[in-house]
Amino acid sequence: MDEMEEFLTIFFQECEERLGELADCLSQMVEGDFDAETLNAAFRAVHSVKGGAGAFGLDDLVEFTHVFETTMDALRSDKLEASDRVCQVLLRASDMMSALIEDAQGNGDGFDRTTADRIMGELAELAGVESPRPVPGDDAPAQQTSSKKKDEPAAEAAAAADAPLEAEGEPERDIVITLKPASDFMRAGHDPLKFVRALKRFGAVAVESFGDHPAVDAMEPLETPLSWKVTLSSDVAPTELESFLFMYTLAAEVVVDDPFAKAGADAAAAAPAEDVKDDEGDAAEAAQTAPAEAPQEPEAKASESDASEAEAPKPEAAKPAEPAPAKPAAKAKADEEGGSKSAPPKVAASKALRVELNRIDRLVNMVGEIVITQAVLAQNFSELEAHGDIQVTHAVEALSRQVRELQESVMAIRAQPVKAVFSRMPRVVRDLAASLNKDVRIVLSGEHTEVDTTVIEELSEPLTHMLRNSMDHGIEMPDARVEKGKPRTGTINLSAEHRGERVRILITDDGAGINRERVLSKAIEKGVVSPDATLSDEEIDMLIFHPGFSTAAQVTNVSGRGVGMDVVKKKVQALGGRVTVTSFPGEGTRFVITLPLTLAVLDGMTVGVGQERFVLPLGSIVEAVKLDEKSIDVLPGEVPVMRYRGEWLPMINLRQALNLETAQGSGELVVVVETENEGRVAIQVDELLGQRQVVLKSLETNFQRVDGVSGATILGDGRVALILDIPALQALSGGGAGAFGGSGAGAGQDMFF
Amino acid sequence: MTDSKQASDDDRKDAADTKQYVTFAVGERLYGVEIVRVREIKQWTPTTALPNQPHYTRGVLNLRGTIVPVQDLRARFGGPITEATENHVVVIASIGEQSVGILVDAVSDILTVSPEDVRAIPSGAREMDLESISGLVSSGDEMIALLELDRLFPTRNEMAA
Numbered sequence: 001m002d003e004m005e006e007f008l009t010i011f012f013q014e015c016e017e018r019l020g021e022l023a024d025c026l027s028q029m030v031e032g033d034f035d036a037e038t039l040n041a042a043f044r045a046v047h048s049v050k051g052g053a054g055a056f057g058l059d060d061l062v063e064f065t066h067v068f069e070t071t072m073d074a075l076r077s078d079k080l081e082a083s084d085r086v087c088q089v090l091l092r093a094s095d096m097m098s099a100l101i102e103d104a105q106g107n108g109d110g111f112d113r114t115t116a117d118r119i120m121g122e123l124a125e126l127a128g129v130e131s132p133r134p135v136p137g138d139d140a141p142a143q144q145t146s147s148k149k150k151d152e153p154a155a156e157a158a159a160a161a162d163a164p165l166e167a168e169g170e171p172e173r174d175i176v177i178t179l180k181p182a183s184d185f186m187r188a189g190h191d192p193l194k195f196v197r198a199l200k201r202f203g204a205v206a207v208e209s210f211g212d213h214p215a216v217d218a219m220e221p222l223e224t225p226l227s228w229k230v231t232l233s234s235d236v237a238p239t240e241l242e243s244f245l246f247m248y249t250l251a252a253e254v255v256v257d258d259p260f261a262k263a264g265a266d267a268a269a270a271a272p273a274e275d276v277k278d279d280e281g282d283a284a285e286a287a288q289t290a291p292a293e294a295p296q297e298p299e300a301k302a303s304e305s306d307a308s309e310a311e312a313p314k315p316e317a318a319k320p321a322e323p324a325p326a327k328p329a330a331k332a333k334a335d336e337e338g339g340s341k342s343a344p345p346k347v348a349a350s351k352a353l354r355v356e357l358n359r360i361d362r363l364v365n366m367v368g369e370i371v372i373t374q375a376v377l378a379q380n381f382s383e384l385e386a387h388g389d390i391q392v393t394h395a396v397e398a399l400s401r402q403v404r405e406l407q408e409s410v411m412a413i414r415a416q417p418v419k420a421v422f423s424r425m426p427r428v429v430r431d432l433a434a435s436l437n438k439d440v441r442i443v444l445s446g447e448h449t450e451v452d453t454t455v456i457e458e459l460s461e462p463l464t465h466m467l468r469n470s471m472d473h474g475i476e477m478p479d480a481r482v483e484k485g486k487p488r489t490g491t492i493n494l495s496a497e498h499r500g501e502r503v504r505i506l507i508t509d510d511g512a513g514i515n516r517e518r519v520l521s522k523a524i525e526k527g528v529v530s531p532d533a534t535l536s537d538e539e540i541d542m543l544i545f546h547p548g549f550s551t552a553a554q555v556t557n558v559s560g561r562g563v564g565m566d567v568v569k570k571k572v573q574a575l576g577g578r579v580t581v582t583s584f585p586g587e588g589t590r591f592v593i594t595l596p597l598t599l600a601v602l603d604g605m606t607v608g609v610g611q612e613r614f615v616l617p618l619g620s621i622v623e624a625v626k627l628d629e630k631s632i633d634v635l636p637g638e639v640p641v642m643r644y645r646g647e648w649l650p651m652i653n654l655r656q657a658l659n660l661e662t663a664q665g666s667g668e669l670v671v672v673v674e675t676e677n678e679g680r681v682a683i684q685v686d687e688l689l690g691q692r693q694v695v696l697k698s699l700e701t702n703f704q705r706v707d708g709v710s711g712a713t714i715l716g717d718g719r720v721a722l723i724l725d726i727p728a729l730q731a732l733s734g735g736g737a738g739a740f741g742g743s744g745a746g747a748g749q750d751m752f753f
Numbered sequence: 754m755t756d757s758k759q760a761s762d763d764d765r766k767d768a769a770d771t772k773q774y775v776t777f778a779v780g781e782r783l784y785g786v787e788i789v790r791v792r793e794i795k796q797w798t799p800t801t802a803l804p805n806q807p808h809y810t811r812g813v814l815n816l817r818g819t820i821v822p823v824q825d826l827r828a829r830f831g832g833p834i835t836e837a838t839e840n841h842v843v844v845i846a847s848i849g850e851q852s853v854g855i856l857v858d859a860v861s862d863i864l865t866v867s868p869e870d871v872r873a874i875p876s877g878a879r880e881m882d883l884e885s886i887s888g889l890v891s892s893g894d895e896m897i898a899l900l901e902l903d904r905l906f907p908t909r910n911e912m913a914a
Contacts, residue, residue, distance in 0.1 A: 369818045612802065658804035699803075699813065702851045703822040704908040708804050712813060712820045720801040720815050732805070 011052045013354065015101045018045040022094050023423045027444075030087045039076035042090075046072055049097065058104045060116070061097075067120045068093050071127040080126055089122045095427045172235040176257040179248065180211075181224040188251040192228055195248065202241065203234035357453065360413055367403075367410045368601075368695035374403045375692065375716040404693070411452070411598050418496045418505070419447035421460045425494060428464050432471050439478045439489040440471055449496040451503050452598035458575050459505075459595075462568040466507050466591055467492065469544075469565060474511030474589050484586070486510065498597070502577075502619070505593040514583035516540045541581045545569040573727070576602075576617075576710055578675075602696055604713070606689040606721065609654045610665045613721040614685075615694055615713055620726065622672040622680060624688055642682045644672060650730065651682040657732050658708060675727050683726070692716075696723065708732045771867045774890070776897050777844060777857040779827045779835075783897040784857070785864060785890065790846045790902065794860055797841040808834065811856060816845060823854035824906050848902045864897065866890050871899065 025042035028034040050065035071090070074080040096119045099112075179195060196207050209226045213219065238258055245254050381396050422444050433440040451459075475481075475490035482488055493508040516537060523529040523543050535543075544565045572579045577595035584590075596602065604615035631643040632651065640651040649672065654660065665686030673681050694713035697720075699706055710725035774785035775794075800812030800823050809828035813820045823843055827835045835841065835856055843854040871888035885905035886898045 365818060372818070658802075660802060660804075697818075697820045699820055699822075701819060702853065703803075703813070703820070706803050706806070712801070714815045714818065714820075718815055719799075720813050720820055722801065722803070 008056060011056060012101065012105050014052065015049055018049050019094065019098050019101070020419070020423055021045045022097075023426070026087065026091055026094055027426070029082050030091070032082075034082070036076065039072065039082075043069065043072040043076055046097070049101070053104070056104075058100075061100045061104055064093075064097060064100055064116060064120055067123045067127070067129070068097060070129055071123040074127040079128075086126055089119070089126060091426070091430060093119050093123055095430065098427070172233065173258070175232040175234060175236075175241070177230045177232065177241075177245070178227065178253075178255040178257070179230070180227040180253040180255075182251050182253070183223060185224045185251045186222045190248065190251055192224060192226070196228065196230060198244070199230050199232065202232050202236050202244070204230050205233045206231040355413075360410075364410055364414065367407050368697075371403055371407055371601075371693070371695055372714050372716070372718075374400055376718065379716040407601065411601065412450075414453045414598070415450040416453050416456050417448045417450050418456060418459070418503070420456050421463060422447045422494060422496070424460060425463060425467060428467055429471065429492065432468060436471060437477070438471060438475055439481075440475050440492060441489055442467070442492045442494060444494050446496040449498055449503055450597075451496075451595065455503075455575055455595055455598070458571060462571045462579075462593070463494070463505075463507070465565065465568045467494075469568075470507060470509040470511065470589065470591075474509040474513070476512050499594065500619070502594045503597055505595070507591040507593075508588060510588040513585040513587060513589050514541050514544065514581070516583075516585070519543050538582075541583050544581065545579070573725075602694055602713075602723065603691065604694045604723065605671070605691045606694075606715070607669075607671065607683075607685040608665070608687040608689055609685050610660060612660060613689065613715060613719065614654065615721050615723045616671060616673060616683070616726075617723070618691055620673050620675065622674050624669055624671045627668050627670045627684065642670065644680070644682060647680075649680050649682045651684060652726075652729055653684050654724075654729075657729050673726050675730070681726055681730055683724075683729075694721075694723070771865050774864045774866055774897070774899060775844065775860065776862045776864050776892075777842070777855075777860045779830075779857050780832070782830075783861060783892075783895050784826065785866075785897045785899045786844065786846055786855075786902065787899075788863060790848075792845045792847055792852060795843045795845060795854070796839060797837045797843055797856065811837075814843070814854060816852070816854075819852070821845060821852050821854050822906075823856055825856045827856075827858075829905065846902055848906065848908075851908065853902065853906050862892075864890065864892055866899075 022042055022045040025034070025038045025045070028038050029042075046065050046069045050062055050069055053061035053065060068090075071080070071093075075082060075086070080086060096116050100116065177199070179192070181190070181192065185192075196204065208229050210229065211225055211227045213225045238256075241256065241258070245256065248254050378396055378400055381392070425444070426442050429440055429442040470492055471490075475492070476484070476486075478488045481490065491510050493506065495506045495508075497504050497506075520529070520535065520540050520543070523540075523546070524531050528543065528546050529535065545568070546566065569579055572593055572595070575595055577593055579591060579593045582590045582592070602615075603618040605618050605621055607614050607616060625644075627642075632640060633643070633648070634640050640653070641648045642651045643649075651670070653667075655664075655667075667684050667686055669685050669688060671683045671685060671688075673683055675681055694715075697712045697714065699709065699712055706722075708725055708729045709722045710728075711723045712720050713723060715721050773788040775788050775791045776783050776785045778784075795814075795816075798814060800814045802812040803810060803822070809825045811823040811825050811834075813822050815821075825835050827833065835858070837856060841856060841858060842860055843856055844860065845852055845854050847853075870890055872890070873888060874886060885901045887901045888899045890897045890899060
């Protein structure tokens with residue numbers, strides 16, 4: 001049992017990778033920049049998921065991937081052209097596939113079977129085969145409609161597919177069903193008589209047979225040389241009929257001539273070949289032949305290759321998608337044969353090793369220890385008499401260099417391209433675009449930027465929130481965009497890049513920008529800002545990150561509960577990062593998230609306050625100056641400020657802010673620190689103790705989050721020093737708590753800025 | 754005081770029902786923590802104070818590379834802050850996945866207790882903090898309060914909204 005679970009875990013990990021590959025391939029296809037190799041890779045990705053799913057009896061997944069695979073195969077054998085619409089269907093299919101995988105893993109919100117069936121139907125239709133699960137209700141006609149618009153923008157097709165169900169009950173009309181049994185019709189358990197009888201309930205009024213039958217003595221009892229034509233007079237919905245006829249299509253050629261389906265919402269999926277042919281030209285040609293041949297195959301597996309090769313050039317594309325348990329081995333073989341035109345590609349196997357994260361964590365911790373021990377050693381050594389010994393000195397220096405290198409290499413193990421999280425975003429955008437009825441595309445860049453795994457894991461949620469925000473509030477409705485002279489389709493750019501020791505993530509949209517008037521009036525209404533406050537544009541923009549703030553005119557299920565952007569800010573700050581927003585009214589909005597590359601090490605400046613030691617992130621320090629009493633002033637409300645190069649900076653006294661009961665020190669130094677959101681801040685300390693790389697330790701491992709502190713580290717002498725979180729400290733000290741008049745407790749304060 | 758000898762008597766008795774407790778002294782009082790939860794006992798070393806914590810949270814210490822909070826048991830039960838010296842000890846115990854250091858005066862004994870020896874807290878004596886005591890055991894003339902660490906030092910680790 002355990003072993004099984006282990007295999008499953010591995011399988012799901014693999015699925016993740018395959019989905020990633022698939023997403024890559026599909027995005028290349030969407031860009032129109034792909035070759036046979038891309039298609040093969042995409043096919044393989046789907047195929048290996050199917051294989052694994054079969055082995056684990058994940059029937060839903062097998063069924064879906066099978067159809068998916070069939071479509072991919074039609075593509076790579078040039079039977080299907082990678083048009084825009086096709087790509088959109090494939091993208092949706094890959095989303096659905098990942099939903100199915102999540103579902104199989106027992107997480108995720110489950111999947112929507114109707115959607116799955118619909119997508120399967122679309123896939124099957126593209127490949128020109130039958131969907132194993134014809135869509136009930138009137139979705140099918142909608143699909144068929146969309147198929148007519150092959151060249152229209154995909155979103156429209158999607159909209160058509162999502163169109164509300166039409167009312168049941170169609171007008172009564174004459175429907176003619178023609179049944180041409182295949183040679184194995186009877187062996188498959190069918191019987192023409194039963195067929196006719198069953199049709200009675202749909203209101204069969206006339207039956208006639210046609211075709212030649214051999215002389216009685218030459219007649220084979222199990223052969224059905226005659227064909228049948230049944231005329232119904234009925235008000236049955238085309239789809240209902242379709243689902244009834246479906247089982248017959250596997251062993252016979254079934255043609256439905258339904259005047260209503262033709263005239264109105266189009267044909268029944270049970271006979272796509274005929275109707276599609278009527279409606280369109282060449283695009284359906286490939287599909288047309290397929291179902292005709294297809295029916296004979298499922299039961300005639302033994303002779304499959306011969307028979308099908310003779311009849312159809314592409315055997316398994318023509319094979320109707322059969323419901324669940326596929327036979328992976330046999331199938332794989334068939335695939336190879338079918339795909340032999342484009343020679344089996346060599347997988348450029350990247351040499352990778354799957355290692356459990358906690359083993360790496362152990363390694364990282366160990367190295368962290370070594371870094372600390374090394375620092376202790378170096379410190380002790382410098383105080384020793386042996387300091388003069390040149391050889392020992394060299395050895396200690398070499399050690400410290402090697403330790404640093406070791407640490408970097410270990411950190412590199414944990415680094416992962418941000419692609420792991422970026423690649424999930426197109427799906428978020430597509431899902432949302434559909435539910436918001438907006439046209440949005442997302443452009444990713446810099447996906448290969450590497451960041452520590454822990455950062456990656458935590459990034460998904462804030463990114464999703466921000467994309468949602470951009471799509472809900474930023475990007476306008478398509479018509480509104482056209483009116484403004486913008487392209488109908490909105491664009492969101494998501495990019496990542498390294499900036500020194502940090503990684504910068506940009507989310508830019510070409511929407512309407514932040515509606516500052518509305519934001520401000522809302523903020524005043526909610527008491528976030530006092531009515532007579534004058535805020536700069538930037539300050540107004542930053543208000544969207546304020547807790548409990550949302551300008552959505554109506555609460556949508558997308559955003560509007562006023563939690564989104566607040567959560568983003570919290571999450572990013574918890575990662576030691578900052579988020580800022582810049583808005584260009586009418587042109588768009590840009591969010592910038594900067595994050596540390598790793599959460600494990602930090603270049604810090606150690607400062608002393610009394611007996612206590614604190615670490616300030618080196619990157620944020622602007623400069624350290626000697627305190628000049630004359631430059632200090634106190635604003636009403638006991639807020640101390642310091643004059644610094646012509647501006648007034650809020651000043652934080654660490655003793656007060658942290659309630660330290662430590663010996664009074666000189667307090668003669670001031671470190672000016674740049675915070676990303678709230679400008680510069682002056683921090684009063686007693687002494688500077690030098691800069692060094694520190695290993696970040698979480699207080700939450702054994703305790704809890706502490707306000708004003710982002711973590712802790714262990715100093716050379718083994719003592720614990722706290723790493724300060726300046727913006728949080730600022731809020732704590734109450735002094736100049738940003739432009740929002742104090743968050744929470746200090747809400748009643750007047751505004752000074 | 755019939756069960757006064759139990760500590761030595763019960764050494765042979767196996768784990769099924771009995772539990773062993775590490776007992777320690779804070780002033781005149783004795784407290785016990787289940788031995789399986791005690792990871793180690795350390796001499797007191799100065800801690801690094803944390804801002805804005807309850808007065809009994811003495812700060813954090815470095816336990817071979819991990820940061821462990823130290824709680825002052827005397828202060829936790831309403832006494833004054835302990836003037837910690839080298840003679841004081843910190844009992845490192847685990848609460849779920851986390852570790853906590855408990856500052857006490859001295860470790861006194863290891864006690865084997867069977868469930869029937871554990872007395873409930875007299876109902877009349879219930880006070881605010883008694884929830885964090887799971888029961889009372891007597892040993893000789895002493896009364897030992899068994900600590901419920903999760904209740905005594907709860908942590909909040911979810912991101913407060």
